[in-house]
Amino acid sequence: MxxxxxxxxxxxxxxxxxxxxxxxxxxxxxxxxxxxxxxxxxxxxxxxxxxxxxxxxxxxxxxxxxxxxxxxxxxxxxxxxxxxGEHGPHIHLVCKHCGSVTEITESDISASLDKIEDLYDFDCRPYHFSVHGLCRDCRDANPD
Amino acid sequence: MxxxxxxxxxxxxxxxxxxxxxxxxxxxxxxxxxxxxxxxxxxxxxxxxxxxxxxxxxxxxxxxxxxxxxxxxxxxxxxxxxxxGEHGPHIHLVCKHCGSVTEITESDISASLDKIEDLYDFDCRPYHFSVHGLCRDCRDANPD
DNA sequence: TTCCCTGCTGCGAATATTCTCAATAAAGGA
DNA sequence: TCCTTTATTGAGAATATTCGCAGCAGGGAA
CATH class of the missing domain: 1.10.10.10 (Winged helix-like DNA-binding domain superfamily/Winged helix DNA-binding domain)
Structure with missing residues:
Protein backbone atom coordinates (compact mmCIF):
# COMPACT_ATOMS: atom_id res chain seq x y z
CA MET A 1 0.00 0.00 0.00
CA GLY A 85 -3.87 1.02 -6.74
CA GLU A 86 -3.68 1.71 -3.02
CA HIS A 87 -6.68 -0.32 -2.01
CA GLY A 88 -5.53 -3.27 -4.08
CA PRO A 89 -6.39 -4.75 -7.44
CA HIS A 90 -10.04 -5.05 -8.23
CA ILE A 91 -12.62 -5.31 -10.98
CA HIS A 92 -15.70 -3.20 -11.33
CA LEU A 93 -18.83 -4.89 -12.57
CA VAL A 94 -20.91 -2.17 -14.14
CA CYS A 95 -24.52 -3.05 -14.87
CA LYS A 96 -25.41 -2.11 -18.45
CA HIS A 97 -29.01 -1.61 -17.43
CA CYS A 98 -29.19 0.17 -14.10
CA GLY A 99 -25.62 1.45 -13.92
CA SER A 100 -24.91 -0.05 -10.49
CA VAL A 101 -21.25 -0.73 -9.77
CA THR A 102 -20.10 -3.78 -7.84
CA GLU A 103 -16.49 -3.92 -6.70
CA ILE A 104 -14.62 -7.20 -6.56
CA THR A 105 -11.36 -7.43 -4.67
CA GLU A 106 -8.19 -9.28 -5.44
CA SER A 107 -8.62 -12.29 -3.18
CA ASP A 108 -11.83 -13.18 -4.98
CA ILE A 109 -10.42 -13.16 -8.46
CA SER A 110 -6.68 -13.62 -8.27
CA ALA A 111 -6.86 -16.97 -10.04
CA SER A 112 -8.61 -15.47 -13.03
CA LEU A 113 -6.35 -12.48 -13.20
CA ASP A 114 -3.22 -14.56 -12.88
CA LYS A 115 -4.42 -16.63 -15.76
CA ILE A 116 -4.96 -13.60 -17.96
CA GLU A 117 -1.54 -12.32 -17.04
CA ASP A 118 0.22 -15.63 -17.56
CA LEU A 119 -1.39 -16.19 -20.90
CA TYR A 120 -0.89 -12.81 -22.37
CA ASP A 121 2.22 -11.50 -20.82
CA PHE A 122 0.48 -8.27 -20.10
CA ASP A 123 1.49 -6.24 -17.11
CA CYS A 124 -1.62 -4.86 -15.58
CA ARG A 125 -0.71 -4.20 -11.97
CA PRO A 126 -2.58 -2.81 -10.18
CA TYR A 127 -5.32 -4.81 -11.81
CA HIS A 128 -8.24 -2.55 -12.09
CA PHE A 129 -10.69 -2.63 -14.91
CA SER A 130 -14.39 -2.77 -15.51
CA VAL A 131 -16.63 -5.44 -16.95
CA HIS A 132 -20.02 -4.38 -18.24
CA GLY A 133 -22.88 -6.86 -17.93
CA LEU A 134 -26.24 -7.23 -16.26
CA CYS A 135 -26.55 -7.35 -12.50
CA ARG A 136 -28.70 -10.01 -10.93
CA ASP A 137 -31.54 -7.60 -10.19
CA CYS A 138 -31.83 -6.37 -13.74
CA ARG A 139 -31.57 -9.87 -15.14
CA ASP A 140 -34.30 -11.14 -12.84
CA ALA A 141 -36.53 -8.19 -13.64
CA ASN A 142 -36.12 -8.57 -17.39
CA PRO A 143 -35.07 -12.10 -18.39
CA ASP A 144 -33.99 -12.76 -21.95
CA MET B 1 -23.31 -15.92 -34.78
CA GLY B 85 -21.01 -10.03 -30.24
CA GLU B 86 -21.04 -11.66 -33.67
CA HIS B 87 -17.41 -12.61 -33.75
CA GLY B 88 -17.51 -14.14 -30.30
CA PRO B 89 -16.53 -13.10 -26.80
CA HIS B 90 -13.17 -11.47 -26.46
CA ILE B 91 -11.04 -9.15 -24.38
CA HIS B 92 -9.09 -6.18 -25.63
CA LEU B 93 -5.72 -5.52 -24.09
CA VAL B 94 -5.08 -1.82 -24.55
CA CYS B 95 -1.53 -0.66 -23.94
CA LYS B 96 -1.52 2.34 -21.64
CA HIS B 97 1.69 3.55 -23.20
CA CYS B 98 1.54 3.11 -26.97
CA GLY B 99 -2.20 2.55 -27.34
CA SER B 100 -1.83 -0.73 -29.25
CA VAL B 101 -4.82 -3.06 -29.00
CA THR B 102 -4.43 -6.83 -28.75
CA GLU B 103 -7.53 -8.95 -29.14
CA ILE B 104 -7.93 -12.19 -27.21
CA THR B 105 -10.59 -14.68 -28.21
CA GLU B 106 -12.83 -16.84 -26.11
CA SER B 107 -11.00 -20.13 -26.39
CA ASP B 108 -7.92 -18.54 -24.85
CA ILE B 109 -9.62 -17.16 -21.82
CA SER B 110 -12.80 -19.10 -21.20
CA ALA B 111 -11.49 -20.50 -17.95
CA SER B 112 -10.87 -17.05 -16.51
CA LEU B 113 -14.15 -15.66 -17.73
CA ASP B 114 -16.11 -18.64 -16.47
CA LYS B 115 -14.56 -18.08 -13.10
CA ILE B 116 -15.56 -14.46 -13.01
CA GLU B 117 -19.06 -15.40 -14.06
CA ASP B 118 -19.39 -18.23 -11.58
CA LEU B 119 -18.15 -16.16 -8.70
CA TYR B 120 -20.13 -13.06 -9.29
CA ASP B 121 -23.29 -14.21 -10.96
CA PHE B 122 -22.91 -11.53 -13.55
CA ASP B 123 -24.26 -12.08 -17.01
CA CYS B 124 -21.77 -10.66 -19.42
CA ARG B 125 -22.38 -12.55 -22.64
CA PRO B 126 -21.01 -11.72 -25.12
CA TYR B 127 -17.94 -11.18 -23.01
CA HIS B 128 -16.23 -8.22 -24.41
CA PHE B 129 -14.33 -5.73 -22.38
CA SER B 130 -10.96 -4.07 -22.26
CA VAL B 131 -8.03 -4.36 -19.90
CA HIS B 132 -5.51 -1.55 -19.81
CA GLY B 133 -1.92 -2.43 -19.10
CA LEU B 134 1.51 -2.29 -20.70
CA CYS B 135 2.29 -4.33 -23.80
CA ARG B 136 5.50 -6.31 -23.89
CA ASP B 137 7.23 -3.84 -26.20
CA CYS B 138 6.57 -0.86 -23.97
CA ARG B 139 7.53 -2.75 -20.86
CA ASP B 140 10.81 -3.89 -22.38
CA ALA B 141 11.58 -0.39 -23.63
CA ASN B 142 10.89 1.23 -20.28
CA PRO B 143 11.22 -1.24 -17.38
CA ASP B 144 10.09 -0.20 -13.92
C1' DT C 1 -57.51 0.47 -42.81
C1' DT C 2 -57.52 4.35 -39.61
C1' DC C 3 -56.64 6.33 -35.16
C1' DC C 4 -54.15 7.16 -31.14
C1' DC C 5 -50.64 6.67 -27.78
C1' DT C 6 -46.21 6.99 -26.76
C1' DG C 7 -41.56 5.91 -27.99
C1' DC C 8 -38.14 7.78 -31.30
C1' DT C 9 -35.76 11.30 -33.95
C1' DG C 10 -33.44 15.61 -35.09
C1' DC C 11 -31.76 19.73 -33.53
C1' DG C 12 -29.19 22.47 -30.71
C1' DA C 13 -27.31 23.14 -26.21
C1' DA C 14 -24.67 21.16 -22.40
C1' DT C 15 -21.04 18.44 -20.65
C1' DA C 16 -16.67 15.76 -20.42
C1' DT C 17 -12.26 15.36 -22.25
C1' DT C 18 -8.39 16.41 -25.25
C1' DC C 19 -5.49 19.51 -27.92
C1' DT C 20 -2.60 23.69 -29.14
C1' DC C 21 0.61 26.94 -28.02
C1' DA C 22 2.88 30.65 -25.61
C1' DA C 23 4.56 31.60 -20.99
C1' DT C 24 6.41 29.65 -16.81
C1' DA C 25 9.22 27.12 -13.74
C1' DA C 26 11.69 22.47 -12.25
C1' DA C 27 16.07 20.48 -11.97
C1' DG C 28 20.76 19.78 -13.18
C1' DG C 29 25.21 22.03 -14.12
C1' DA C 30 28.53 25.91 -13.69
C1' DT D 1 23.44 30.95 -6.24
C1' DC D 2 22.48 31.73 -11.05
C1' DC D 3 21.81 30.01 -15.77
C1' DT D 4 20.00 27.05 -19.24
C1' DT D 5 17.21 23.61 -21.08
C1' DT D 6 12.99 21.82 -21.76
C1' DA D 7 8.99 19.70 -19.46
C1' DT D 8 4.79 21.54 -17.58
C1' DT D 9 1.11 24.74 -16.97
C1' DG D 10 -3.02 27.65 -18.04
C1' DA D 11 -6.30 29.40 -21.16
C1' DG D 12 -9.23 28.68 -24.57
C1' DA D 13 -10.52 26.15 -28.72
C1' DA D 14 -11.68 21.63 -30.52
C1' DT D 15 -13.71 17.21 -30.18
C1' DA D 16 -16.60 13.35 -28.40
C1' DT D 17 -20.69 12.30 -26.15
C1' DT D 18 -25.00 13.15 -23.73
C1' DC D 19 -29.23 15.74 -22.69
C1' DG D 20 -33.81 18.23 -23.32
C1' DC D 21 -37.58 19.05 -25.93
C1' DA D 22 -40.90 19.52 -29.64
C1' DG D 23 -42.61 17.16 -33.58
C1' DC D 24 -42.96 12.76 -36.01
C1' DA D 25 -44.15 8.02 -36.83
C1' DG D 26 -44.36 2.74 -35.44
C1' DG D 27 -47.54 -0.50 -34.35
C1' DG D 28 -51.41 -2.18 -31.44
C1' DA D 29 -56.49 -1.46 -30.95
C1' DA D 30 -60.82 -0.79 -33.06
Missing amino acids: PHCHTYLKKLRDHGYRITPQREMIVQIIAHCGRHMSAEEVMEKVREKTSSINIATVYRTLDLLVENGLASRFDLGNGKTAYAT | PHCHTYLKKLRDHGYRITPQREMIVQIIAHCGRHMSAEEVMEKVREKTSSINIATVYRTLDLLVENGLASRFDLGNGKTAYAT
Whole structure:
Protein backbone atom coordinates (compact mmCIF):
# COMPACT_ATOMS: atom_id res chain seq x y z
CA MET A 1 0.00 0.00 0.00
CA PRO A 2 2.27 2.74 -1.25
CA HIS A 3 2.32 6.21 0.28
CA CYS A 4 1.97 9.29 -1.86
CA HIS A 5 5.70 9.97 -1.54
CA THR A 6 6.32 6.65 -3.20
CA TYR A 7 4.23 7.75 -6.14
CA LEU A 8 6.10 11.03 -6.41
CA LYS A 9 9.44 9.25 -6.19
CA LYS A 10 8.40 6.90 -8.97
CA LEU A 11 7.44 9.81 -11.16
CA ARG A 12 10.75 11.52 -10.45
CA ASP A 13 12.62 8.29 -11.16
CA HIS A 14 10.87 8.08 -14.49
CA GLY A 15 12.27 11.52 -15.34
CA TYR A 16 9.11 13.53 -14.75
CA ARG A 17 9.26 16.83 -12.93
CA ILE A 18 7.50 17.20 -9.62
CA THR A 19 5.34 20.30 -9.60
CA PRO A 20 3.08 21.59 -6.83
CA GLN A 21 0.08 20.66 -8.94
CA ARG A 22 1.27 17.08 -9.34
CA GLU A 23 2.04 16.80 -5.63
CA MET A 24 -1.42 17.94 -4.67
CA ILE A 25 -3.17 15.68 -7.15
CA VAL A 26 -1.17 12.63 -6.11
CA GLN A 27 -1.78 13.39 -2.43
CA ILE A 28 -5.49 13.67 -2.99
CA ILE A 29 -6.10 10.50 -4.93
CA ALA A 30 -3.60 8.48 -2.89
CA HIS A 31 -5.27 9.40 0.39
CA CYS A 32 -8.83 9.37 -0.78
CA GLY A 33 -9.19 5.59 -0.86
CA ARG A 34 -12.02 5.62 -3.36
CA HIS A 35 -12.64 6.53 -6.99
CA MET A 36 -12.81 10.14 -8.00
CA SER A 37 -13.69 12.00 -11.14
CA ALA A 38 -11.30 14.58 -12.56
CA GLU A 39 -13.80 17.25 -11.51
CA GLU A 40 -13.79 16.01 -7.90
CA VAL A 41 -10.01 15.98 -7.83
CA MET A 42 -9.94 19.55 -9.07
CA GLU A 43 -12.40 20.70 -6.42
CA LYS A 44 -10.20 19.16 -3.73
CA VAL A 45 -7.14 20.89 -5.12
CA ARG A 46 -9.06 24.17 -5.30
CA GLU A 47 -9.59 23.94 -1.53
CA LYS A 48 -5.83 24.37 -1.21
CA THR A 49 -5.00 26.70 -4.06
CA SER A 50 -6.63 28.39 -7.02
CA SER A 51 -3.60 27.62 -9.14
CA ILE A 52 -4.96 24.58 -10.92
CA ASN A 53 -6.54 23.92 -14.26
CA ILE A 54 -8.81 21.04 -15.24
CA ALA A 55 -6.52 20.20 -18.17
CA THR A 56 -3.66 19.74 -15.73
CA VAL A 57 -5.77 17.43 -13.61
CA TYR A 58 -6.59 15.28 -16.64
CA ARG A 59 -2.98 15.28 -17.78
CA THR A 60 -1.68 14.30 -14.35
CA LEU A 61 -4.24 11.55 -13.92
CA ASP A 62 -3.38 10.21 -17.36
CA LEU A 63 0.29 10.34 -16.44
CA LEU A 64 -0.35 8.26 -13.33
CA VAL A 65 -2.39 5.77 -15.36
CA GLU A 66 0.27 5.47 -18.05
CA ASN A 67 2.88 4.75 -15.43
CA GLY A 68 0.79 2.14 -13.67
CA LEU A 69 0.33 4.27 -10.54
CA ALA A 70 -3.40 4.72 -10.95
CA SER A 71 -6.26 3.31 -12.96
CA ARG A 72 -8.95 4.82 -15.06
CA PHE A 73 -12.33 3.26 -15.42
CA ASP A 74 -15.23 4.12 -17.63
CA LEU A 75 -18.57 4.21 -15.86
CA GLY A 76 -20.37 3.83 -19.17
CA ASN A 77 -22.35 7.08 -19.00
CA GLY A 78 -19.71 9.41 -20.28
CA LYS A 79 -18.06 9.71 -16.88
CA THR A 80 -14.62 8.43 -16.00
CA ALA A 81 -13.30 7.60 -12.53
CA TYR A 82 -9.70 7.41 -11.35
CA ALA A 83 -8.04 5.76 -8.36
CA THR A 84 -4.60 4.71 -7.19
CA GLY A 85 -3.87 1.02 -6.74
CA GLU A 86 -3.68 1.71 -3.02
CA HIS A 87 -6.68 -0.32 -2.01
CA GLY A 88 -5.53 -3.27 -4.08
CA PRO A 89 -6.39 -4.75 -7.44
CA HIS A 90 -10.04 -5.05 -8.23
CA ILE A 91 -12.62 -5.31 -10.98
CA HIS A 92 -15.70 -3.20 -11.33
CA LEU A 93 -18.83 -4.89 -12.57
CA VAL A 94 -20.91 -2.17 -14.14
CA CYS A 95 -24.52 -3.05 -14.87
CA LYS A 96 -25.41 -2.11 -18.45
CA HIS A 97 -29.01 -1.61 -17.43
CA CYS A 98 -29.19 0.17 -14.10
CA GLY A 99 -25.62 1.45 -13.92
CA SER A 100 -24.91 -0.05 -10.49
CA VAL A 101 -21.25 -0.73 -9.77
CA THR A 102 -20.10 -3.78 -7.84
CA GLU A 103 -16.49 -3.92 -6.70
CA ILE A 104 -14.62 -7.20 -6.56
CA THR A 105 -11.36 -7.43 -4.67
CA GLU A 106 -8.19 -9.28 -5.44
CA SER A 107 -8.62 -12.29 -3.18
CA ASP A 108 -11.83 -13.18 -4.98
CA ILE A 109 -10.42 -13.16 -8.46
CA SER A 110 -6.68 -13.62 -8.27
CA ALA A 111 -6.86 -16.97 -10.04
CA SER A 112 -8.61 -15.47 -13.03
CA LEU A 113 -6.35 -12.48 -13.20
CA ASP A 114 -3.22 -14.56 -12.88
CA LYS A 115 -4.42 -16.63 -15.76
CA ILE A 116 -4.96 -13.60 -17.96
CA GLU A 117 -1.54 -12.32 -17.04
CA ASP A 118 0.22 -15.63 -17.56
CA LEU A 119 -1.39 -16.19 -20.90
CA TYR A 120 -0.89 -12.81 -22.37
CA ASP A 121 2.22 -11.50 -20.82
CA PHE A 122 0.48 -8.27 -20.10
CA ASP A 123 1.49 -6.24 -17.11
CA CYS A 124 -1.62 -4.86 -15.58
CA ARG A 125 -0.71 -4.20 -11.97
CA PRO A 126 -2.58 -2.81 -10.18
CA TYR A 127 -5.32 -4.81 -11.81
CA HIS A 128 -8.24 -2.55 -12.09
CA PHE A 129 -10.69 -2.63 -14.91
CA SER A 130 -14.39 -2.77 -15.51
CA VAL A 131 -16.63 -5.44 -16.95
CA HIS A 132 -20.02 -4.38 -18.24
CA GLY A 133 -22.88 -6.86 -17.93
CA LEU A 134 -26.24 -7.23 -16.26
CA CYS A 135 -26.55 -7.35 -12.50
CA ARG A 136 -28.70 -10.01 -10.93
CA ASP A 137 -31.54 -7.60 -10.19
CA CYS A 138 -31.83 -6.37 -13.74
CA ARG A 139 -31.57 -9.87 -15.14
CA ASP A 140 -34.30 -11.14 -12.84
CA ALA A 141 -36.53 -8.19 -13.64
CA ASN A 142 -36.12 -8.57 -17.39
CA PRO A 143 -35.07 -12.10 -18.39
CA ASP A 144 -33.99 -12.76 -21.95
CA MET B 1 -23.31 -15.92 -34.78
CA PRO B 2 -26.61 -14.08 -34.97
CA HIS B 3 -27.81 -12.37 -38.11
CA CYS B 4 -28.98 -8.78 -38.07
CA HIS B 5 -32.62 -9.89 -38.24
CA THR B 6 -32.07 -11.70 -34.98
CA TYR B 7 -30.93 -8.47 -33.38
CA LEU B 8 -33.95 -6.60 -34.71
CA LYS B 9 -36.27 -9.33 -33.50
CA LYS B 10 -34.73 -9.19 -30.05
CA LEU B 11 -35.23 -5.45 -29.91
CA ARG B 12 -38.84 -5.83 -30.99
CA ASP B 13 -39.37 -8.60 -28.42
CA HIS B 14 -38.05 -6.27 -25.76
CA GLY B 15 -40.77 -3.79 -26.73
CA TYR B 16 -38.60 -1.39 -28.70
CA ARG B 17 -39.82 0.01 -32.01
CA ILE B 18 -37.99 -0.81 -35.19
CA THR B 19 -37.27 2.34 -37.13
CA PRO B 20 -35.37 2.70 -40.44
CA GLN B 21 -32.52 4.31 -38.52
CA ARG B 22 -32.26 1.38 -36.12
CA GLU B 23 -32.43 -1.13 -38.96
CA MET B 24 -29.58 0.55 -40.80
CA ILE B 25 -27.40 0.89 -37.73
CA VAL B 26 -27.93 -2.74 -36.71
CA GLN B 27 -27.25 -3.92 -40.26
CA ILE B 28 -24.02 -1.98 -40.39
CA ILE B 29 -22.46 -3.07 -37.17
CA ALA B 30 -23.73 -6.64 -37.48
CA HIS B 31 -22.17 -7.09 -40.91
CA CYS B 32 -19.03 -5.11 -40.34
CA GLY B 33 -17.26 -7.75 -38.27
CA ARG B 34 -14.95 -5.29 -36.58
CA HIS B 35 -15.14 -2.39 -34.13
CA MET B 36 -16.52 0.92 -35.25
CA SER B 37 -16.78 4.35 -33.75
CA ALA B 38 -20.13 6.12 -33.67
CA GLU B 39 -18.78 8.51 -36.29
CA GLU B 40 -17.89 5.62 -38.62
CA VAL B 41 -21.33 4.11 -38.19
CA MET B 42 -22.93 7.43 -39.06
CA GLU B 43 -20.82 7.80 -42.21
CA LYS B 44 -21.92 4.36 -43.33
CA VAL B 45 -25.57 5.22 -42.72
CA ARG B 46 -25.10 8.50 -44.57
CA GLU B 47 -24.10 6.51 -47.65
CA LYS B 48 -27.66 5.22 -47.68
CA THR B 49 -29.64 8.17 -46.44
CA SER B 50 -29.14 11.66 -45.10
CA SER B 51 -31.85 11.10 -42.55
CA ILE B 52 -29.66 10.28 -39.59
CA ASN B 53 -28.30 12.20 -36.66
CA ILE B 54 -25.24 11.44 -34.59
CA ALA B 55 -27.33 11.51 -31.41
CA THR B 56 -29.51 8.77 -32.81
CA VAL B 57 -26.46 6.70 -33.63
CA TYR B 58 -25.19 7.03 -30.06
CA ARG B 59 -28.61 6.26 -28.65
CA THR B 60 -29.05 3.18 -30.81
CA LEU B 61 -25.59 1.86 -30.02
CA ASP B 62 -26.26 2.39 -26.33
CA LEU B 63 -29.55 0.57 -26.71
CA LEU B 64 -27.79 -2.41 -28.25
CA VAL B 65 -25.19 -2.40 -25.50
CA GLU B 66 -27.81 -2.20 -22.75
CA ASN B 67 -29.62 -5.17 -24.22
CA GLY B 68 -26.50 -7.24 -24.55
CA LEU B 69 -26.54 -7.18 -28.36
CA ALA B 70 -23.35 -5.17 -28.71
CA SER B 71 -20.41 -4.04 -26.62
CA ARG B 72 -18.78 -0.75 -26.04
CA PHE B 73 -15.12 -0.41 -25.32
CA ASP B 74 -13.08 2.55 -24.29
CA LEU B 75 -9.86 3.01 -26.23
CA GLY B 76 -8.46 5.19 -23.46
CA ASN B 77 -7.94 8.31 -25.55
CA GLY B 78 -11.42 9.70 -25.44
CA LYS B 79 -12.60 7.45 -28.23
CA THR B 80 -15.12 4.66 -27.90
CA ALA B 81 -15.59 1.65 -30.18
CA TYR B 82 -18.67 -0.52 -30.61
CA ALA B 83 -19.20 -4.02 -32.00
CA THR B 84 -21.80 -6.76 -31.97
CA GLY B 85 -21.01 -10.03 -30.24
CA GLU B 86 -21.04 -11.66 -33.67
CA HIS B 87 -17.41 -12.61 -33.75
CA GLY B 88 -17.51 -14.14 -30.30
CA PRO B 89 -16.53 -13.10 -26.80
CA HIS B 90 -13.17 -11.47 -26.46
CA ILE B 91 -11.04 -9.15 -24.38
CA HIS B 92 -9.09 -6.18 -25.63
CA LEU B 93 -5.72 -5.52 -24.09
CA VAL B 94 -5.08 -1.82 -24.55
CA CYS B 95 -1.53 -0.66 -23.94
CA LYS B 96 -1.52 2.34 -21.64
CA HIS B 97 1.69 3.55 -23.20
CA CYS B 98 1.54 3.11 -26.97
CA GLY B 99 -2.20 2.55 -27.34
CA SER B 100 -1.83 -0.73 -29.25
CA VAL B 101 -4.82 -3.06 -29.00
CA THR B 102 -4.43 -6.83 -28.75
CA GLU B 103 -7.53 -8.95 -29.14
CA ILE B 104 -7.93 -12.19 -27.21
CA THR B 105 -10.59 -14.68 -28.21
CA GLU B 106 -12.83 -16.84 -26.11
CA SER B 107 -11.00 -20.13 -26.39
CA ASP B 108 -7.92 -18.54 -24.85
CA ILE B 109 -9.62 -17.16 -21.82
CA SER B 110 -12.80 -19.10 -21.20
CA ALA B 111 -11.49 -20.50 -17.95
CA SER B 112 -10.87 -17.05 -16.51
CA LEU B 113 -14.15 -15.66 -17.73
CA ASP B 114 -16.11 -18.64 -16.47
CA LYS B 115 -14.56 -18.08 -13.10
CA ILE B 116 -15.56 -14.46 -13.01
CA GLU B 117 -19.06 -15.40 -14.06
CA ASP B 118 -19.39 -18.23 -11.58
CA LEU B 119 -18.15 -16.16 -8.70
CA TYR B 120 -20.13 -13.06 -9.29
CA ASP B 121 -23.29 -14.21 -10.96
CA PHE B 122 -22.91 -11.53 -13.55
CA ASP B 123 -24.26 -12.08 -17.01
CA CYS B 124 -21.77 -10.66 -19.42
CA ARG B 125 -22.38 -12.55 -22.64
CA PRO B 126 -21.01 -11.72 -25.12
CA TYR B 127 -17.94 -11.18 -23.01
CA HIS B 128 -16.23 -8.22 -24.41
CA PHE B 129 -14.33 -5.73 -22.38
CA SER B 130 -10.96 -4.07 -22.26
CA VAL B 131 -8.03 -4.36 -19.90
CA HIS B 132 -5.51 -1.55 -19.81
CA GLY B 133 -1.92 -2.43 -19.10
CA LEU B 134 1.51 -2.29 -20.70
CA CYS B 135 2.29 -4.33 -23.80
CA ARG B 136 5.50 -6.31 -23.89
CA ASP B 137 7.23 -3.84 -26.20
CA CYS B 138 6.57 -0.86 -23.97
CA ARG B 139 7.53 -2.75 -20.86
CA ASP B 140 10.81 -3.89 -22.38
CA ALA B 141 11.58 -0.39 -23.63
CA ASN B 142 10.89 1.23 -20.28
CA PRO B 143 11.22 -1.24 -17.38
CA ASP B 144 10.09 -0.20 -13.92
C1' DT C 1 -57.51 0.47 -42.81
C1' DT C 2 -57.52 4.35 -39.61
C1' DC C 3 -56.64 6.33 -35.16
C1' DC C 4 -54.15 7.16 -31.14
C1' DC C 5 -50.64 6.67 -27.78
C1' DT C 6 -46.21 6.99 -26.76
C1' DG C 7 -41.56 5.91 -27.99
C1' DC C 8 -38.14 7.78 -31.30
C1' DT C 9 -35.76 11.30 -33.95
C1' DG C 10 -33.44 15.61 -35.09
C1' DC C 11 -31.76 19.73 -33.53
C1' DG C 12 -29.19 22.47 -30.71
C1' DA C 13 -27.31 23.14 -26.21
C1' DA C 14 -24.67 21.16 -22.40
C1' DT C 15 -21.04 18.44 -20.65
C1' DA C 16 -16.67 15.76 -20.42
C1' DT C 17 -12.26 15.36 -22.25
C1' DT C 18 -8.39 16.41 -25.25
C1' DC C 19 -5.49 19.51 -27.92
C1' DT C 20 -2.60 23.69 -29.14
C1' DC C 21 0.61 26.94 -28.02
C1' DA C 22 2.88 30.65 -25.61
C1' DA C 23 4.56 31.60 -20.99
C1' DT C 24 6.41 29.65 -16.81
C1' DA C 25 9.22 27.12 -13.74
C1' DA C 26 11.69 22.47 -12.25
C1' DA C 27 16.07 20.48 -11.97
C1' DG C 28 20.76 19.78 -13.18
C1' DG C 29 25.21 22.03 -14.12
C1' DA C 30 28.53 25.91 -13.69
C1' DT D 1 23.44 30.95 -6.24
C1' DC D 2 22.48 31.73 -11.05
C1' DC D 3 21.81 30.01 -15.77
C1' DT D 4 20.00 27.05 -19.24
C1' DT D 5 17.21 23.61 -21.08
C1' DT D 6 12.99 21.82 -21.76
C1' DA D 7 8.99 19.70 -19.46
C1' DT D 8 4.79 21.54 -17.58
C1' DT D 9 1.11 24.74 -16.97
C1' DG D 10 -3.02 27.65 -18.04
C1' DA D 11 -6.30 29.40 -21.16
C1' DG D 12 -9.23 28.68 -24.57
C1' DA D 13 -10.52 26.15 -28.72
C1' DA D 14 -11.68 21.63 -30.52
C1' DT D 15 -13.71 17.21 -30.18
C1' DA D 16 -16.60 13.35 -28.40
C1' DT D 17 -20.69 12.30 -26.15
C1' DT D 18 -25.00 13.15 -23.73
C1' DC D 19 -29.23 15.74 -22.69
C1' DG D 20 -33.81 18.23 -23.32
C1' DC D 21 -37.58 19.05 -25.93
C1' DA D 22 -40.90 19.52 -29.64
C1' DG D 23 -42.61 17.16 -33.58
C1' DC D 24 -42.96 12.76 -36.01
C1' DA D 25 -44.15 8.02 -36.83
C1' DG D 26 -44.36 2.74 -35.44
C1' DG D 27 -47.54 -0.50 -34.35
C1' DG D 28 -51.41 -2.18 -31.44
C1' DA D 29 -56.49 -1.46 -30.95
C1' DA D 30 -60.82 -0.79 -33.06
